[in-house]
Every structure is written in structure tokens, then in C-alpha cells.
Amino acid sequence: MATAGKVIKCKAAIIWEVGKMPSIEEVEVAPPKNHEIRIKIVATSICRTDDNVLKGIFPDLEYPVIAGHEGAGIVESVGPGVTYVKPGDKVIPLCVPQCGECACCLSPKANCCLKSHICKPLQNLMPDKTSRFTCRGKQIHHFLWISTFSEYTVVPDVSIAKISNDAPLDKVCLFGCGFSTGYGAAINNAKVEPGSSCAIFGLGGVGLSVIMGCKAAGASRIIGVDINKDKFTKARELGATECISPEDFEKPINEVLMEMTGLGVDYAFEVIGRVDIEAAALASCHLGHGVCVLVGAPPAGSQLCISPLQLLTGKKLIGSLIGGWKLKDALPKLVSDYMANKFNTDALITHVLPFEKIGEGFELLNSGKR
Template sequence: MATAGKVIKCKAAIIWEVGQMPSVEEVEVAPPRSHEIRVKIVATGICRTDDHVLKGIFPNIEYPVIVGHEGAGIVESIGPGVTSVKPGDKVIPLCIPQCGECGCCLSPKANCCLKSHLCEPLQNLMPDKTSRFTCKGKQIHHFLWTSTFSEYTVMPEVSIVRIDNDAPLDKVCLFACGFSTGYGAAVNCAKVDPGSTCAIFGLGGVGLSVVMGCKVAGASRIIGIDINKDKFTKAKELGATECIAPQDFKKPMNEVLVEMTGLGVDYAFEVIGRTDIVVTALKSCHLGHGTCVLVGAPPAGSQLSIDPTLLLTGKKLIGCLLGGWKLKDALPQLVSDYMKKKFNTDALISHTLPFEKIAEGFELLHTGKSIRCVLLF
């Protein structure tokens, strides 16, 4: 492309400091270096994790920063040594990379690449500890090597995957995080059994994706739990058999669920990011074999305190990172399945806005009015 090798000026949303809403600015995006790729982002979702950065509850973030990690776009140019994509390819950035060489990538039991920000000392620059973004003469930090709240962004090759060139980018951007995380939590991490009973705490975009996964896995009873009853209609549309709101009961939700099911649910999913709800979800599980899956991301510094006797009878508490997928391997197939109409992720998109209205998108998230808001460049 004509812009290859040149600095590109474009619009991006910068969080200048904690608590400040993203500000749309003109930024300069440097060309990709060795084993890096510059991508023109077409669409990006607003995820709760992005909001964690805004509120200062994501660990070790330096500001100013361009966040965003649920995007899809087109390769603009590639740096030396890049072999997996070429200019013009449709791609999805990966907020958890897949290097293909570390112990986790080589193991069938793990998907947390050791080159990810969660394993290396967390820093929000490129792997060489420099930034490709500047604004008003100031260095701007990256986020998870994706920074999809920028019309152009640069990422390492380990953090990108090519997808079907017919895929609608304004729809499949959700596969970068929200849908893949929730759906995979059910089918990969929990391995929900046919005929089982499931409870999902939190019916946002990720929680509804858990509902979809439980339905595909053949669960016979899928109980959605949320304080926002406006979400119940969509949850039932996607597979929930019943929905309940905690404020309608005078007893803890774990007691309610045990009464509803006998000895507790077979699978409980915490999709809010609150440690007290993790404990409630674990208590909701079947006495002898229930599995509680931690899907939501609690604020940095949170501590989980549980009575260990909860686990002695056979209950399990497990973690779930991006649905357990090795993303470079899994995303092309998930997108292909979407193209074949094996699941309806379009139902998760409640709002579509031009990128300039990103502040409105965050407000929809804060007020609970959106499931997923997608921003278009």
C-alpha cells in the first residue's frame, strides 16, 4: 500500500489519565518493525476490560494509553520477517498471543502463552519496550499489543491471525474476546455435559455467550442471574431456560439455586468479576461434583477467601482465560462456523456507533443499556 513504511496520522481514543473518558485525538502511528504488523481497524467492541483500564483497576497500566482489544481489521503493511499475513488480509488481533514455541503453547493443557502480558512483567509497550504511537509529541502506551481504539495500530506477529476474507468485520470483531471467552468457558473449560444444569452469574455479552455455549453443549437447564431484568429476554432468546434476579429473594442466591436444583447446579459461571460472587457461585455447585468457572476479571489486588471444606466433597473451582482457546488455532474455525450460521453472535451486538461517539458507548456500558457496543471507523 502507498502508506507502507511511512508514519500514518489517524484518529484514536486516548485515556490520558485514570478516570478520564477516552478522548478522540489525532495520533501518529509509526511503521511496523521486525516481526510486526500494522493494521487498519475497521470495527471494535467496547469490553468491560477496557473500562477497567479507564477506572484504574487493571494491573500495572501506564498512561496515557490507547486501549481496545476486541477488534477486526485489514493488514496495511508488514515488517521484516512476517510470514503469516500479507497486506490486504482480514485479521483479528489477539489479546492473548500464541507464539507456538513456549511451554504453554506446546501443551494441550494450556492457552496462556508465556509471551503474554499476564506472564511477562506487565508493561504496555511493544515487546522491544518502545511505542508506535505518539500524540502532541508525547509517547502513548499500547494495551495488550492490540490497541484497537485506534484507526491504525501495530502489533507483533504472535498477536494476530488471518480470517476468512468474506467475514463481516463489524460482526466477527466480537470473536477477539467477548464471544470466544464466554462460549469457550462452557465448551472448553467447563466441558458442559448434555442434560446438565448450569447457572450463569452475569448476563452481559460474555455471560450471554456462556448461555450460548451451554445450549450448544446440550445443557437441559440454563439459569441466568442478573440484577438487570432487561437482559432476561435476550438471555432466553439465546438459550436460558429461566432467569432470576437476586433482589427478588430474601436469601443468598446459592441457597436459592440449591433449592431449585436439589444438590446444586452441575456448572456455575461467574462472569461479573467480583470475588464475593465467585464464592456464591461455588456454593451453588453440586455438593459432590459441581464445577465453578471463574470467567470475569476481578479488579487488580482482589483476594479470594473461601472455606476449603467447600472443595473437600469434590467441587471444583477453575479459571478460564479467553475461553481456553489457543486463539491462532481456534479463531479462523470459529469465524468459519459463524459464516455457516452455527451460532448467532449478531444477537450480542445491541448498539453500533461511529468511532467518534466512543464516550457514548462507554456510557451505555456503565448504565447497563448495552450488551455489546461496536464502534465503526
Template sequence: LVSKVPQVLLSIGEGVTCVKPGDKVIPLCLPQCGECSFCLNPDTNCCLKTHRFTCKGKAIHHFLWISTFSEYTVMPDSAIARIDDDAPLDKVCLFGCGFSTGYGAAINTAKVKPGSTCAIFGLGGVGLSVVVGCKSAGASRIIGIDINKDKFTKARELGATECINPQDFKKPIQEVLLEMTGHGVDYSFEVVGHTDTMVSALVSCHMGSGTCVLVGTPPLGSQLSFDPLLLFTGRTWKGCLIGGWKTKDSIPKLVSGYMEKKFNPDVLITHTLPFDKINEGFELLQSGKSIRTVLVF
């Protein structure tokens, strides 16, 4: 993904009390209105707010609440989070989605236990953030999986104990993982967004107690086909949206943790480009040459 630097708030509307002009804020790709039944439920972060723009009285829907590369935009107070005044905007932009999603998948959704074994399918910016989360949670074995071997050095730097390429084997990757671990991994994370790897990630889990977390977003309209007996024996299959964080409450705390050097997602940023080179940023992504490219005005 290409991340855009978060903003300095210029002005506020009537009744807004959570921020003031001059505050540094991160636009949230998942709002937290604090009023809907989902926000009031401690077990979910799926706020029911669906749009922020209207035109002639009709709702305009947009991608992930942000969906703009404009220099100025308007956000409701439920979709912005005030962050530390000293936070470097060209670094903490990763907390708007990528790092928070992967790190939270391990910490919140899977609830990785110390001493456990984890497998991460896909070592892009989000997958590498899962690696950071697994390491922070105390996993003793973290297996990174990707068809791009260039990602392995960064994965090991962040805490992966082993890295494997499915193209190096003549058997399905889930069989490789079962042989490597004996009974399967305790936690697997699909961070690619392919239905085939989603099933592979599930199969690679321990058949009696493994947890598989779906993090990658599949193409619209995708359908999964799998043997339901895979779940009957005790596996758990879970979805994860923005790391399970209640964003308005949690993103500022994550940024504060970064400022306290509890984790360092800076290493995920491989390129910083001016905004007029946005196409170059996407080319770097598609070619697999970047982890995260940050665009600055």
C-alpha cells in the first residue's frame, strides 16, 4: 500500500471538543462513533457509521473512510484520532492502517501466547507487522512465508525465526508446515488475500487447538471452498478488521507506545516520495520492491 502522511488539523466545526486547530491527527479508515451498538460492544470494533460525505442530501460512499489524496479534506470527529504533538507524521502514518492491522491481529485477534508457534502467510507491510506482534507476544517460533525471497531479510530483522518460499517445495505449503512442526502451528495468519492461501493457512493450524486469522482482503465476490471437518476437530477461524482496535481510543495509545520506543515500524518504510511521484510508489508496490512507500506533499 501507499501511505499518505497524516495531517495537522486546520479548523473544527461546531460542537467538536475532542480536537482543536493545530492538533496532529490520523484519519481513521474505521471510525469509532462511540454511540452505535457495535461501538458499545467491547467485543467488536465494527462501527456502523458508513459514510462522511453527502451530495444534495444523498450519501456518497468511499473507500475505507479516507479515500482521498487531496491536500485538504473534511472528516467527522468519529474518524480522526489526536496523536502526540511530537509524533513524526511521516512515520506514524503507518498506524492509520498497516502496522495497526498486523500488530493487532496477533495481539488482539489471535491473542498469541508466549512460547507458541506462528506462521504468517505474506510478508508485506501488514504481514511483517504481524511478525512484530507475534514477537511482542512472546512466540518462540515465527515462520514467515512468501514467494518473494527479498522479504526474508526484513522478516528476520523483525523477529521471524524461519522464512520459507512455497515455490521451493513440490508439496503444498500446509504439508511443509505440518512436517516442520509435527502437529501444525498454534496460530496462522493469512495476510495475502487469496482464498487458496486462506485454506492453506487453516489447514496448517494444529487440528485440535490451532487458530487461523484472516487479515488479507480477498477480491470482491470471492467464495471459499473447504472441508468443514477441518473445524470440527477444534481449529478456530477468525476474521480481523484493523487489528481489532477500537480506533479512536487505541491508535493514539499505539502512537504513544511508538514514541516510547516499545516498537519500531520505521523499518517498514522503504521509500519516501513526493506526492507527484505517486505512480512510482504503486510501481514499487506491484514489483515487490517496496514494503511501504510514504507520500509527502
């Protein structure tokens, strides 16, 4: 492309400091270096994790920063050493990389690539400790190496998945985190079985994706739990058999679920990121074999307090990182399945806004209308 090797000026949403809404600014995006790829971002969605960046919940994050980690776009140019993609390819940036070389990438049991931000302090710059973004002469920090809240971004080649050139980027951008995380939590982490009962705590986009995964796995009873009853209609459309609000009961919600199911649900999913709800989700699991999956990310420093006696009868408490997928391998197939109408992720899209109205998107997220 004509822009290859040159600095590109474009729009980006910069969070200048904690608590301030993203500001649309003109930024300069440098060309990719060794094993890097520059992408034209066509579509991006807003995740609760991005709101956590805005609120300063990540203690190691430096500002100003360009957030965003659920995007899809087209390769504009590649740096030396890149062989996996070429200019013009459609891609999804990966918030959890897949280097293919570390012990976790080589193991069928793990997907937490050791180059990821999960396994080391949050990395606010590219792997070489420099930034590809500048604005008003000031260095702007990256987020998770991908920063999709920019019209152009630069990512390492371990943080990219090539997808079908027929894929609609404004739809499959959700696969970068939200849908994959929820759907995979049910399919990969919990391994939900046909005829089982499930409870999903939190009915945002990720929780709804858990419901889709439970339904695809053949669960016979899928109970959605949320204080926002406006979410119940969509939850039922996507597969929930029942929806309940904790505010409708005087007793703890785990006791309600125990009464509804006898000995508790076979699988419970906490998709909010609150340790009190995590404890309730575990307590709602079947006494002898229930599995509780922690999907939501609580604030840094949070501590989960449970009685170990809960686990002695056979209950299990497990975690889920991006749905258990090795993303570079998994996303092309997930996108192909979407295009074959195997699941309806379009139902997760509540609003479509121009980039300049990203602040309105954050407001919708926090109002519970996204």
C-alpha cells in the first residue's frame, strides 16, 4: 500500500488520565518494526475491561493510553520477519497472544501464553519497550499490545489471527474477547454436558455468550441471574430457560438456586467480576459435582473468601481465560462457524455508533443498555 513505511495520521480515542472520558485526537502511527503488523481498524466494540482502564482499576497501567481490545480490521503493512499475514488480509487482534513457542502454547492444557500480560506486569508499550503512537509530540501508551480504539494500530505478529476475507468485520470484532470468552467458558472450561443445569451470574455480552455456549452444549436448564430485568428478554431469546433477579428474594440467591434445583446447578458462571458474587456462584453449585467457572475479572487486589469445606464433597472452582481458546488457532474456525450460521452473535450488538461518539458508548455500557 502507498502508506507502507510511512507515518500515518489518523483519529484515536485517548484516555489522558484516570476518570476522563476518551478524547478523539489526531495521532501519528509509526510503521511496524520487526515482527509487527500495522492494521486499519474497521470496527471495534467496548468491553467492561476498557471501562476498567477508564476508571484506573489496573494499577500498573500508564497514561495517556489508547484502550480497546475487541476489534477487527485489514492489514495495511507488515514489518520485517512477518510471514503469517500480508497487506489486505482481514484480521482480529488478540488481547492474549499465542507465540506458539512457550510452555503454555505448546501444552494442550493451557492458553495463557507466557508472553501475555496475564503472566507478567501489564505491558504499556510494544515488546521492544517503545510506542508506535504519538500525539501533540507526546508518547501515547498501548493497551494489551493492540489498542483498537485507533483507526490504525500496530501489533506484534504473535497477537493477530487471520480470518476469512469474506468475514463482516463489523460483526466479528466481538470475537476478539466478549463472545469468545463467554462461549468458550461453557464449551472449553466447564465442558457443559447435555441435560445439565447452568446458572449464569451477569447477563451482559459475555454472560449472554455463556448462555449461547450452554445451549450449544445441550444444557436443559439455563438460569440467567441479573438485577437488570431489561436483560431477560435477550437472555431468553439466546437460550435461557429462566431468568431471576436477586432483588426479588429476601434470601441469598444461592439458596434460591438450591431450592430451584435440589442440590444446586451442575455449572455456575460468574461473569461480573465481584468476589461476593463469585462466592454466591460457588455456593449455588451442586453439592457433589458442581463446577463454578470464574469468568469476570475482579479489581486488582481482590481476595475471594470461601470455606474449603465447600470443595471437599467434589465441587470445583476453576478460572477461564478468554474462554480457554488458543486464539490464533481458534478464531478463524469460530468466524467460519458464525458465517455458517452456527450461532447468532449479531444479537449481542445493541448499538452501532460512529467512532466520534465513543464516549456515548461508554455511557451506554455503564447504564446497562449495552
